[in-house]
Amino acid sequence: MRDDGTLDDQYGLGGSADRSDDTQSTVQPTSPAEPATPRPSLRTRLGGLANPFAARPGRTRLAVATGAVCCLGLLGFSQVGLGALGSGPSPAPAPAAELAERAALDAASRGLARPSTAPATPSATPSATPSATKQAKPKPKAKPRPKRIVPVAGLDQAQMDNAKAIVHAGREMGVPRRGLVIAVATAMQESNLYNYASGVLPESQSYPHQAIGWDHDSVGLFQQRPSSGWGTVGDLMDPEFATKAFLSALQEIPGWQDLPLTVAAQAVQVSAFPDAYAQHEWRASQVVAAVLA
Template sequence: MPRKDIGKHRHDGISPTTRSVEVTPGGQPTGRHRREIESTQLTTLRTRLKPIYATPAARIGLAAGLVCCLGLAAAVETRDAGAPARAATSVAAAEQAAAQAAADRSIAETQQRASRSNIRQAFTPEQAPSPTPTATTPAPPAPARTTPPARKPTPRKTATKRATTPTKSATTAAPKPKPTVVAPVAGLTQAQMNNAATIVKTGVSMGIPQRGLIVAIATSMQESNLLNLANTGLPESLNYPNEGTGYDHDSVGLFQQRTSSGWGTVQELMTPAISAQKFFSALEQIIGWQNMSIAGAAQAVQVSAFPDAYAQHELAATTVVQALS
């Protein structure tokens, strides 16, 4: 093997060596000689770096590098130490997920079975012929229910008849308040009975009791024979409706009241209702007239020259009042 002088002409500061090394045909040293070369180079490197290591800056940098290396090693170890725990956690989560999936599948299967069962039960009643007659059976009552509305017009007609009936009753009842048509009693004429009815109606409207009504009828029977009389001595009285004429001073009307005595105007005294109202007002002014006889009460109002003449009409007046009450 050819040899080559090493370091004969070296000027890199490394002491030349007189040893020769074997080289391969390609120009590369063998293994043993290579190690020697590397050892020599390492020694030279240490010699050069030793002054650098002696400075404070180099030491601080070296310490910092060492600390960084130690920290990196600790981090790697910590990660490696937490790996089993994470692995265990992942395994537990996987097992839990598998169990949940199994439970979900079980629930889904149960629901499917229940759904199939419900479907079967749903189809069973539809196929059964019994429900069809039941549904058909209620159908007949439907027309029966439709039939009653057709009968509704009948009640309406009945209601119309009922409405007509009260109308007739009202029409029939209307004439009742008119006592002018009351049939005469006690030998009176219809005109006398009509005047008596006016007197009674006026007294009732004023709240006069029945005994006062009898006093008024007896008084009119005696004074005018229950006729609305005018007076020839008072020509104005002839201008109003009358049933004859009298002649006593200026007395007129049913009660032969005198305008000169303050009973009222000729027109008022010739009006039967007003004349009766004035009589009843005068009667109420008599204290204790209810306890007097019919004739006594009449005389207290009329102050007649014949005070006992009113008594003869008491029975007939009572009959007339009872017929009109």
Template structure:
């Protein structure tokens, strides 16, 4: 380091060396005038710049003119972030929140497999057969009107029971809810194997019997414009054509309970 006499910016007679502790321990009285420096005295200013601004340490500036005030740059990390999004981003769709891996995912509750509750004075076995009739119509994409025609027919022909026939011994070996003896008529709709409706095993199966009935019904061109009773008669060709209409009110209650 150069001495004060060797440095042209620090004249030897100008005062104490800034690096030497030579400050008076006495406190100045209030109002005491400070001594003015001689003309041409070099003003020494030591700027202490924080480590975040100038990289740390002390910087000595030598000048005969007071230095300009340099505004310190505030660290961007200290600036408060706006809580409201900029106007340009308002109204834009926001991404869906992510689901935590630990979140509980509820599974869909499966539909009840309990038998349908009987209505309109039916037994559980009769209500089960009625449910099959409605379900088959749904699978075939048929409307409520078709369900009513089939339900009225089942109520008239067998009271919605899957009947065997004593004149058809093979039918007695199949699950049944009673038996009859009318020709070779079988099942809920009293369909006859001899008339081409199906085999004994098929006609004693409620699902097959309902499907066979609907296939015959929709094969009738004007079945939807007929009355419910006439549509049933067009399929069955019964000796009692007016009997089906007597079961319309009860059929509506059963069908509505199953829809």
């Protein structure tokens, strides 16, 4: 309250100028070079509260600074947007197939760079055996074993085997049965159906043989002589060659099939005992029949 009885307007815009709170502060400045800043009066402070929109130096500066920052941000954003718009359309994303291919290449390169040293684990499913995958080859057919003919007519197995060789050689030549009987009967008389070597020809003993004779240089089943031109020692020691040599000479005799056995055989052999061949005819017929059966 003032002296005139009126109350002071504490929230008014105006006020008495002679109030004690309007006087300047008596605080001395900290530095003699700087003048003391007057302390704002209570009215000034109260006036600011009463009028919040009144201009204040600090607020003005803060507002100006905030506006400048906002303007700069908008300007930068606009420049970035314009730059993005002016640079043309953005590149299209890579197709999925290309991305997968790149990923596979990267994985392969990493695998080559660091090969795994871990042992391979066996597959869970059993693999097919080689015998199942490969087609079974047909087994080669076994060669037929030569038929063993039981000896007949009082012959042993060696004699029977030689008789069989004579019959087979004659069949290869196409000689009829009569010629086969003559050939077997002649061999029975000459060598008793054994393949003879000669004691006179030591060379003959180097070939398979079953006996050794001393009748000059006569060798083989038919006792043919190499010196007479029948063949070499090695040839005549072969039952097949010796048989074909005899039958070839027999076929050169005119009408040999109608001749008696002893005459036909003697015509080929020219033996010192021409009648000796006839005694073997019946046995020779049995042997030929057994071989051809």
